[in-house]
Amino acid sequence: MFNDKLAEIFSEMSDMQEIEGNRWESLAYRKVAANLEGLGEDIREIYKRNELRKIDGVGAAIEKKIQQYIREGKIDAYDRLKQKYPIDFRSLRKIQGLGPKKIAALFVSLRVTDIESLKAAIREHKIAALPGFGEKTEANLLKAIDVFSSVGTSRILLGRAYPDIEAMRAYLETTGLFDNVIVAGSTRRMRESIGDVDILVTSTRRKEAPDAFIKSEFVSSTVVSGESKITVNLKLGITCDLRFIDADSIGAALQYFTGSKDHNVHLRDLAISKGLKLNEYGLFRGDSKIAGKDEQGIYGSLGLSFIEPELRENTGEIEAAMKHDLPKIVNFKEIRSDLHMHTLDSDGKNTLEEMLLQSKKNGLEYVAMTNHSSSLKVAHGLDSQRFMELNAGIEEISSRLSFPVLKGVELEILRDGSLDLPVNSLEEMDYVLAALHQYVSPDRKENTDRIVKAIESGYIDALAHPTGRLIGSREPYNIDLDRVLDKCVENHVFLEINGFPERSDLPADIVRRVRGSGVKFALGSDAHSLSDLKFIRFATAIARRGWLSPDTIVNTLSLGNLKKLMAR
Structure with a gap:
């Protein structure tokens, strides 16, 4: 944007x-x-x-x-x-352990300007000798670079790219030159990161339509412009393919270009086993097209239940669809609340009233306001007195806006597993979201014991961003997640699905693995600004990719029913 x-x-x-x-x-x-x-x-x-x-x-x-x-x-x-x-601040700031001061020191002393020159300085062991660095810092920087590189510099987080992709789609629609504009590919499957963008269009004005796309504010350069396909470089930093599709094949094309590749290979093999042929133009028996105008026709003609785009990863969804045994996954319209957000009272960028007003405008029924507790100094965490003052403000603004708010906290789990606020303060809270942010040990048992002690305290309602990962900058914490999960189930503690793009935590594969355990999930945007509130959609996308049905997600409950659930 x-x-x-x-x-x-x-x-x-x-x-x-x-x-x-x-x-x-x-x-x-x-x-x-x-x-x-x-x-x-x-x-x-x-x-x-x-x-x-x-x-x-x-x-x-x-x-x-x-x-x-x-x-x-x-x-x-x-x-x-x-x-x-001439420093690539954007990339270097993604390396855990590098802030402006250290980036400055590396530039002044070693002329480090980007990831490659940082790698070279590490290989030559030049960083350890710098004041304020040392051998441990040098080793940690190398690990951080490996984490950053594992994401792939050619991919970007969907949550960051989505506003531009949606704006581009909306722009193409407003030109009047396209009858249909549909985003496909990994964006439609709501993958946490994407390497390119696929757009399918139908148009009766193909001579005029290409220029509207190529000359738009979203495009930096054209790679190739043909009659049926245009490839461009986007200002986002990735490529985009725009394909012109015949109206009677749009369903087949949408199925094909949504992917995933493995899903499509399996689907084509299934078609062959039935004496059919499936491609981007349709489903054929001999030379006769039997389906292609819509995706439902493709899947139905193959004897399958319709498979939602988020599930198409060839991880058992086709087998389940054969048995008509796919779960009814949650729909975004069923999400009534956002259970994780911040204001400028801690490390947010907007006022309490601004965040509540925007949440109401976005169609939510209620939210939990969860500013940080005092031990997280870097986030300007609040002590008991400040929370008491904030909660009074929440009650006043909530009443004035006629918008219910759970008075909450993102509560630090301290080194010994104790909680960062006294019991009398916690008892005044409607929603306690416990989190591990600092002093994380390399020892698996130590970290797990710390989290379990907090879960068993009886004062927390949910565990925030459970793995602790930050995509591209920090690996997940070393914890026994199965033990943590068991304790959450025993103590009626929710697991959070955090939609903040760099977190996306719990990841969808873990969500799917634990969905039958009896644990309940709480979705949160972890919004720190008005624009971040949209991240609740990406938390929902993770839930969908994790095969979650509405009854496993507490955000689908009315406020009254959520309070009853937490009172157990």
Whole structure:
């Protein structure tokens, strides 16, 4: 999105000003970057209303920079700094253990500018000798690079790319040149990361339609432009294939280009076993097409129940569809609540009222407000007194907006497994979401015992982001997840499915593995801004990919029924 691109520029300017030693300018740019990410609308609309100064942190100097970027697509001050510091901050910041100060030290001392030059410095053991680093830091950086590289630099997180993909789809529809515009591929299957985008279109105006796509604001360059397929490089950083499909084959094409490859191979083999032929044009018996206008016809003609896109990974879904034994997986429309979000009272970017108002506008029936507890200093966690004040504010705003709110906390599990707030404070909470963030041990039993002690305390309702992974920067914690799961079931503690893109935790494969255990799942966006609230959709996508039915997800309950469940 435009806001995110501009926020990234100001974030880099903050890093570069920190290298320069200009602390106050660095803080100013960091603040405006955070506020841009939290805006509820496109900044270009605010610019048109001449209201840029109403954005917190935007004074005259920053206003001019925003205006220049909107008008010219560049910021001169940024370009000058970038010439001086040609550093790939975006990639380096994804390496766990590297903040602006360490990136600056590596650049000044070793001219490290990107991942490759960082690897070279590690291979030559140059980092260990730097002040503030040492051999342990050097070794940890190498591990962090391996985690980053395992994601693949050619892939991007769907949760980050989805707004642009959806905006591109909506734009193509508004041109009036396309009769149908459908996003297929791994985006439609809601994979946590994607390597490209597939769009299928039908159009009776094929001569005019290509230019509308190629010349759109989403495209950086054209790779190939043919009669039936156009391939472009997107400004997102990945490629996109747009295919023109005949209307009577759109169902077959959608099935084929949605994938996955393994699912399609299995499906084609099934067709062959029935004396049929399946391809992107339709399902054929001899030369006669027997299905192709819609996907339901394809699956039905093969004797299968319809298989939802999120399930198409060749992991047993075809066998289940043969037996008409697929679960009725949860639909996003059935999600009534978001059970994990933050405000600027801890590490969020928007006020309590703004978050509640946007949640209500988004169609939710209620939410849990879960700011961090005091031990998580980096997130400006709240102590008992501050929570008491915040909860009073929640009651007042909730009443005024006629929007129910569970007074909650994302509660730190301390080193010894004890909880970060006193019992009297926890008893005032409606929803306690316990989390492990810091002082994680390499020892499996130590970590597991710590979590289990918190679960058995009797004061927590859910376990947040249970594996602790951060995609591209941190491996999952070393824990005995099966033991944790058993204790959650015994103590009626929910497992969270966290939709924040970098977390996506629990992962869908684990969700599917444990879905029959009796545990209940709680979905949360982990939103830190208004725009983050959309991540509840990605938590739902994980639930769908994990084959979850609505009755296993507490967000499908009314507030009254959720309270009854938690009171057991």
